[in-house]
Amino acid sequence: MLWFKWWLDTRFWFLLAVAMLAAQVLALYVSYPMDPQTSYPAGALGVLPAEMGRLRGDDFRGYVWVRWFSTTMLLMWPVYVFALAGTGFERAAGREYLLSLPVSRRRIIATRLAVVLTQIAAFTLLPSMLLSAMAPLRGQHYPVADAVVHSGILFVAGLGLFGLTIVLRTLLADAAAYTAAAALVGLVGLFTFIVDDFTPYSIFRLMNGAEYFFNHRVPWSGLAVSATMGMAFIWLSMRIVEARDY
Amino acid sequence: MDLPPAIETRGLSKRYKSAHALRGLDLRVPAGSIYGLVGRNGAGKTTTIKILMGLVHPTSGEGRVVGYRIDDVADGRRIRRGTAYVGEDRAMWPDMTVSEVLAVSRPFFPRWRTDLEREYLEAFEIPQQKRIGRFSKGARSAFAMVLALARGADLLLLDEPTEGLDPILVERVLQALVRAVADNPVLTVFFSSHRLFEVERIADRVGILHDGRLLFDDSLDELKTAYKRVVATFDDAPPDALRTLDGVRHARAEGRMIALLASRHVDEIVAESRARGARQVDAFPVSLNDIFLDAVGDRVD
Numbered sequence: 057m058l059w060f061k062w063w064l065d066t067r068f069w070f071l072l073a074v075a076m077l078a079a080q081v082l083a084l085y086v087s088y089p090m091d092p093q094t095s096y097p098a099g100a101l102g103v104l105p106a107e108m109g110r111l112r113g114d115d116f117r118g119y120v121w122v123r124w125f126s127t128t129m130l131l132m133w134p135v136y137v138f139a140l141a142g143t144g145f146e147r148a149a150g151r152e153y154l155l156s157l158p159v160s161r162r163r164i165i166a167t168r169l170a171v172v173l174t175q176i177a178a179f180t181l182l183p184s185m186l187l188s189a190m191a192p193l194r195g196q197h198y199p200v201a202d203a204v205v206h207s208g209i210l211f212v213a214g215l216g217l218f219g220l221t222i223v224l225r226t227l228l229a230d231a232a233a234y235t236a237a238a239a240l241v242g243l244v245g246l247f248t249f250i251v252d253d254f255t256p257y258s259i260f261r262l263m264n265g266a267e268y269f270f271n272h273r274v275p276w277s278g279l280a281v282s283a284t285m286g287m288a289f290i291w292l293s294m295r296i297v298e299a300r301d302y
Numbered sequence: 303m304d305l306p307p308a309i310e311t312r313g314l315s316k317r318y319k320s321a322h323a324l325r326g327l328d329l330r331v332p333a334g335s336i337y338g339l340v341g342r343n344g345a346g347k348t349t350t351i352k353i354l355m356g357l358v359h360p361t362s363g364e365g366r367v368v369g370y371r372i373d374d375v376a377d378g379r380r381i382r383r384g385t386a387y388v389g390e391d392r393a394m395w396p397d398m399t400v401s402e403v404l405a406v407s408r409p410f411f412p413r414w415r416t417d418l419e420r421e422y423l424e425a426f427e428i429p430q431q432k433r434i435g436r437f438s439k440g441a442r443s444a445f446a447m448v449l450a451l452a453r454g455a456d457l458l459l460l461d462e463p464t465e466g467l468d469p470i471l472v473e474r475v476l477q478a479l480v481r482a483v484a485d486n487p488v489l490t491v492f493f494s495s496h497r498l499f500e501v502e503r504i505a506d507r508v509g510i511l512h513d514g515r516l517l518f519d520d521s522l523d524e525l526k527t528a529y530k531r532v533v534a535t536f537d538d539a540p541p542d543a544l545r546t547l548d549g550v551r552h553a554r555a556e557g558r559m560i561a562l563l564a565s566r567h568v569d570e571i572v573a574e575s576r577a578r579g580a581r582q583v584d585a586f587p588v589s590l591n592d593i594f595l596d597a598v599g600d601r602v603d
Contacts, residue, residue, distance in 0.1 A: 061406045064398055149393035149435075153449070155357050157410050158383035160375055301358040 062171040066143050070175040073136035077183035080128050100126035102261035116196040125206050126264040140172045141221035181207040209265040216282040219289030226293040305333035308490035314363035323349040325514040338505030339494040346514040347494035351461045355387050385457040386450035392442035396435030413454025422448040439466035460493035502590040512598045529588045532562040534580040541578050551596045
């Protein structure tokens with residue numbers, strides 16, 4: 057029943073994420089079609105200026121990628137990940153009662169991670185599937201396969217960010233953890249946007265799936281690095297929790 | 303029936319950086335007893351209970367709770383399956399309702415008592431529709447007691463269980479604890495309290511913890527049999543020699559009268575007082591409060 061406790065703890069942020077992202081899918085379609093010469097975005101996170109030039113006036117697939125996977129999801133997705141990764145075990149209220157249940161600390165955290173990662177997977181995939189489902193309403197087509205692959209890339213690439221938030225939340229007090237994680241992500245985002253030479257190596261470029269969009273190749277090595285970092289952060293966090301006095 | 307002790311520790315110590323919270327605690331709590339642990343703030347009561355529950359790791363020493371080792375992860379789960387805990391943190395899960403907390407809790411405990419759950423929710427006047435976060439401090443404490451009593455546990459580890467309760471609820475909680483032990487002969491209650499009158503009312507064994515050390519660990523009856531206040535009245539000023547008699551813990555003279563707090567050899571002290579010219583000598587029983595003040599060296603009289 058631990059999963060039920062974690063679901064009750066996290067449902068607000070999960071439902072908010074699904075609702076807000078679904079609303080942004082609707083907004084994306086409401087603003088389409090647009091004149092690509094006058095109102096196309098001037099830039100997007102993790103997209104090089106030359107690539108923006110190529111995309112301007114391109115097909116509907118390019119429009120969705122720039123607006124959704126390179127803008128909305130890169131800006132909003134980390135916010136919900138911060139919120140969900142930070143909810144739960146390290147909250148002082150009720151922690152003693154939780155630890156008095158006949159389960160190990162490892163299982164408590166593992167169950168929480170399973171619930172939260174399922175929620176993150178769901179709010180990554182569901183709005184993107186909505187993109188495909190709604191495309192015909194505007195006389196367009198957006199492949200389901202693209203929605204699934206881009207969501208999968210975003211999810212796995214974001215594991216590093218997720219793990220970082222978990223470990224910061226374990227080590228630092230509430231506000232300090234969120235401030236540190238947000239500052240780090242904001243700094244990397246700013247750097248990615250401003251310094252073109254850094255963009256190809258940025259986590260944001262990995263998360264928006266540029267390699268898949270332009271070359272139809274899944275960036276396996278980048279995803280492996282991010283997933284490994286995420287797992288390492290989670291492992292570290294578990295060890296800290298197991299050794300800690302509460 | 304010869305039951306193993308519910309709690310047994312040897313040389314249990316806990317150090318937080320430079321501060322010693324516990325210094326070699328040797329504790330033996332018989333199964334089926336109500337054990338009251340008393341001590342000043344910072345004496346080590348909460349640390350003791352948290353170590354027994356597995357929330358805090360001891361720096362050294364060993365212990366067993368309901369027969370299982372406190373330093374073993376698998377045993378820790380077994381301890382928690384048979385033990386109910388009410389700690390300092392009464393906030394519970396503030397975003398949840400009573401029903402939600404109960405729904406999450408019940409499946410962990412095969413011997414969960416839904417009959418007691420219902421009975422105590424009513425007796426302790428728990429507002430069941432509100433979220434826990436909107437409860438008063440007293441209602442949170444009372445709900446924590448419901449969760450502990452309904453677990454069907456063999457051991458209740460309670461840290462200041464009546465904290466925040468009004469006098470009516472204090473009475474109901476104390477009655478519930480006594481009843482729980484009466485209904486289940488193997489149930490042990492181990493609780494800490496600042497309220498010595500509560501300990502005196504329900505405990506059959508008492509431990510006095512001071513500065514991380516256990517000063518007393520005895521049955522309350524034996525403690526109170528051993529301790530007496532001897533009051534002797536003289537024709538003149540009482541002789542100073544009485545203050546240094548073996549067994550005299552504390553003396554206070556006032557005019558021609560002297561009051562001696564004795565922890566042993568009461569008959570000898572009475573006899574010596576008479577031998578030294580006391581006109582009248584009486585030995586009175588003392589309260590746990592007197593014994594506690596004497597033990598921790600904070601003599602306010």
